[in-house]
Amino acid sequence: MHGAPSVTYPVGRSPFAGRAAAVLAAAGFLACLAWAWQSPAGWRPVAGFAVAFACAGIALHAWWRSPVGELRWDGSGWMWEEGGRVDAGRPEVALDLQARLLVRWRAEEGAVRWLWLERASDVSHWEALRRAVYSRASTHVPAAGKPPAAEQ
Known part of the structure; x- marks a missing residue:
């Protein structure tokens, strides 16, 4: 043999991985938007947006620093x-x-x-x-x- x-x-740097991260980040933001729309005003939806924004930033940073x-x-x-x-x-x-x-x-x-x-x-x-x-x-x-x- x-x-x-x-x-x-x-x-x-993978364009596919970058697009996948962008789609997941957009889905996270849309989920937060739907949550904020349906919930009463308060700090929780704001915290959700902050977490989604932080996760998107971490994903962008990781993609940018790809080997x-x-x-x-x-x-x-x-x-x-x-x-x-x-x-x-x-x-x-x-x-x-x-x-x-x-x-x-x-x-x-x-x-x-x-x-x-x-x-x-x-x-x-x-x-x-x-x-x-x-x-x-x-x-x-x-x-x-x-x-x-x-x-x-």
């Missing part, structure tokens, strides 16, 4: 390069939307990053990346023993 081909894939770098598979292991720093580790697929992957990157030193990988970033290498993400790194496999004798 052959392993997945080597691949280098660019990772950047930007390259994910590399060399046939035996994974590397993440960001700003000249290279870390070994492994990706774990958290969500597969066919044209997008949400991946949890676990560096060997223990750091965790969330990466959105999108087909639009590099269409020509997308399938190779998917094969590599779902393949296992080659490891030493001990020789098989003799099969058990059939009972007679």
